[in-house]
Amino acid sequence: MISKTDVLINNYEKVVSEPWNQNLSGQEKVWFLVYDPSEHRKVMFRLGDFEQVTRKYHRNWLHVSLADAFPVWMAEHEYRDEYFKSPTEIQDQVETGFRDFVVERIKNTIENATELSNTVLAISDVNALFGFIKLSDVLNDLYQFNKGRMLIFFPGEYHNNHYRLMDARDGWSYLARPITA
Known part of the structure; x- marks a missing residue:
């Protein structure tokens, strides 16, 4: 029996084996690999298989994990001790500062790469953003830099061009191409 992964x-x-049209908009160059949140660990365990398939078709592979994004951002924050004393004070910083941190982290990966038009930028652990910032806001800040393809490992659901991260938050409509099981 074949697994969902x-x-x-x-x-x-x-x-990934299809010819790539370079005339697509940045949003249309995004692929969402949609899977049930309960399958997240199984999918992440097989991350190397996704890379191997990508390279099989002579495409480059860049990977960015957002698993540690919030703790790294918080550890580097000038006012972290004050925020731990009064967590309600951090809300404005999360919505702008943390989003900017995540966007810059991904942009730095893109900027340090070569031959971007032939590259899959795989972004995993987007569920680590849940409850802090909206993935849609991050992607809206990034799609203009997307020269190849951006693969989002998306634990959630997809119905009628509507995505919901972690099956909880109201979803959003996006031009990305869904890849489902």
Whole structure:
């Protein structure tokens, strides 16, 4: 019996093997690999298989994990001790400062890469943003830098061009291409 993760890998292979149209908008160059949040660990365990499939079709692979984004941002924050004393004071900083931190982290990966038009930028652990900032805001700040393809490992759901992260927050409509099991 084939696992859901195997089906995702097979469906991803079909997409990554296609010729790439470079005339798409930045939003249309985004792929959402959509899977049930309960499958997240299984999918992350197979991350290397996604990279291997990408390289099989002579595409470059860049990976950015957002798993530690919030703790790293908080550890570097000038007022972190004050925020721990009064957590309600951090809300404005999270909505702007943390989002900017995440965007810059991904942009730095993009800027340090070569041959971007032939590269899959894989962004995993976007669930670490949940409850802090909206993934849609981060992507809106990034799509103009997307020269190749951006693969978002998305634990959530997709229905009728509408995405919901972690099956909880109201979703948003996005031009990205879904890859489902």
